[in-house]
Amino acid sequence: MSAIRFFHMADLHLDSPFKGLFGLPEHILKKIRLSTFEAFDKIIVKAIQEKPDFLLIVGDIYDGENRSLQAQRRFQDAMEKLFQHNIPVIVSYGNHDHLNGTWTRFALPSNVYELPAETSVVQLKIRGQQVNIYGFSYPERHLRESVIESYPTAHDQHALHIGMLHGSEAGNTTHDVYAPFTKQQLLEKNYHYWALGHIHKRQLLHQNPPIVYPGNIQSRHRKEQGMKGFYDVTLSKTSTELDFISTSAVVYSTIEVDCTDVVHANELLKRCAEAITANRKKFGASVVELHLQQIDEQTEALFEHATVDAWLETIREAEEGIEPMCWVQKMVLQKAARFYEHTATTQSVVSLMEQWDSNEWKDILKDLYQYAGGARLIEPLSEKDIENLTHRAQTLLAEEIQRA
Incomplete structure (x- = not known):
């Protein structure tokens, strides 16, 4: 039997409010506010161009249980486009967009399979290959107990078995612990692929069979740095190919600026500008922190008569109007290392x-x-x-x- 191909994504957080952003020009703020939609649009365009067999969206499509009208309209429009191209989409809802929320409802087209609160199976036939996809949606926000026991163990050797689970590996406290599981519990189900969601960091928990977090599709704050996106997966009973596809509309990153031997203001500004240009070439539109490293006494003297805020404003003015945009959110001074002996x-x-x-x-x-x-x-x-x-x-x- 031929392999199947699908896109695995999670944690879209459409219409995220992007809290904690202050002092941004209106056009930059708008770019950031719309970044989750722009990232999602990239996925839909690629799906229409390349026509995978189906899409998996593993929880937290929306940022809140009220599911904003704008987010729902954008999602519904995207699903209609996929319907026109005969691309199925299997959706589970997570802790942010659980089923017990209150929202104005949109009708999704028939190519979209919305998983209910009880663990269920969606069965697809792809070029003669039976594909069973198991999962559930959160009935309410705080799902602290394990649900992995509700997933059936796979016995049909002729089918491909895929599990969808929006939750946390037991013991991982980097996110709120919801629907906890262990790798061993997942492996015991005998599935060919585990499509996970909830953790916003891209991770491969197990190689064969793959147990995969794709991360979120768009960073939402400074702790979610680097490129975000989804996995383009080619799966058969004997092999898996994982191709990470970047979707970030705006990338959060830290830029390290070496300030060794910097004495004059123009030297410091030049090094910052060079570092920002390199970041722009690598990531495109971005929100960055400048970490000025190797600050010795001579370099530190540059900040005696001009505050960090004044330096920030000067750097921002120099970057104004350059595309793709790069907003310098913060500047951190890291003094040259001094070594002390502990008593x-x-x-x-x-x-x-x-x-x-x-x-x-x-x-x-x-x-x-x-x-x-x-x-x-x-x-x-x-x-x-x-x-x-x-x-x-x-x-x-x-x-x-x-x-x-």
């Missing part, structure tokens, strides 16, 4: 910090996260945040002891 006292504190797990760090920072005025402005603590906090705390401790 017995500081070393004992350092050793203690290295033993703290994520729960202990959260307990230490609970006053910050529980303060109503600030909690809504900060994102959940990640493993990378903890690593940075540990490093910074150790450096500050050594510096203070050195000064004493």
Whole structure:
């Protein structure tokens, strides 16, 4: 039997509000606001051009349970276009667009299979090959319990079996833990492919059979850096080909600028401009953070009479009108490394910090996260945040002891 081909995507978050963006010119803000739609349009155009056998959308099509009118209209129009080209779409809804939400309903065309709250199977016949696709939609937002037991074990050796699951690997706390599972539980189902959603980072949890997170199709904030997109999958009973296709309309990235031997303002501005140009060539439209590295005392003196905000404004003015757009959201000064020897006292504190797990760090920072005025402005603590906090705390401790 010939192989089948499908697109695997998840976490479209159409019409995301993009919170936390301040001070942007109107045309840049509009570009960012529409980026989820632009990314989705790229998928539809490619599907119509290349005609895969079907599309899988694994949860969180919409950003909220109310499913905005604009997002629903854009999605419905896209499904109508796919209907005209005889391309089936299998859809599950996740924690953001669960079935218990309230929204003005649109009728989707008959090529779209919307999975119900109970785990169900969609059966397709593709060039004589039977394909069974299993999955469910979230009945409500907070689905904390495991549902993997409701998926049937595959016994039909003549069919291809694909599982759709919007959820978290047990023990992964980078996102809210919903519909938890283990790799072993998925493998025991004897499926040929697991199409996952919910985690916005692209990941291959298992090679054969593939257990795959495609990530989201468009970054929505600074912690979702790099290219986003979906997988173009060619699947048979004996092999799988995964081709990642980028869809990002706007890429979030960090630009590192080497400031070694920078003494004058024009030197610093030139190096920033060169770094931004390289980023533009690599990613296209983007929102970036400039990390100025190797800041020694001479370079630091450039910031004595002009604030970081003033430098930011100058750099933004220089980039204004250049396409594709590159908005410099933030500038971070990273001073040249200074090495301090730890005393017995500081070393004992350092050793203690290295033993703290994520729960202990959260307990230490609970006053910050529980303060109503600030909690809504900060994102959940990640493993990378903890690593940075540990490093910074150790450096500050050594510096203070050195000064004493």
